[in-house]
Amino acid sequence: MTTLDLLRTHPFLVGLPEPWLARLAAHARPVVRHPGTRLFRADRPAERFWLLRDGQVGLDFPVPHRGDVQIDLIGPGQVLGWSWLRPPYRWQFGAVATDRTVAIEFDAAAVRRLITADDAFGRQFTERFMGVALERLQATRIRLLDLYAYPVHASGVDPVR
DSSP states (O other): OOHHHHHHHOGGGTTOOHHHHHHHHTTEEEEEEOTTOEEEOTTSBOOEEEEEEESOEEEEEEETTTEEEEEEEEOTTOEEOOGGGSTTOBOSSEEEESSOEEEEEEEHHHHHHHHHHOHHHHHHHHHHHHHHHHHHHHHHHHHHHHHTSSOOOTTSOOSOO
């Protein structure tokens, strides 16, 4: 299967015109990451992004005196990374493969050039990434509601748990 074939079947890109997919394919490559492989760290340059086909990647955040704390999981059919879209192009989180992960890896600078060169492509691609960001924000909101759904008595004891 070619990179272009892989792009045609990824849920994030469904419905994009064939010429746009071909342009993207020129800046993409299939990759495999094994469990424990770090893809990036918070506050480092964001030079790549990935469309996951199989496996999972844990997003983490460095916490003083606790190390890297996993805050989310990204799985098949999802997008990993959007910090490459806006200056200063630095990762806000870290990412580690939690199991064998198959993905399509993109050169972020090259895709930014495509976005800049074609307004229609840029608008469509950016809208898709905004959708991903909104989904992740909503998922975070739900996790926070679950975390704080039960009142804690003044004694500090949670009566439900």
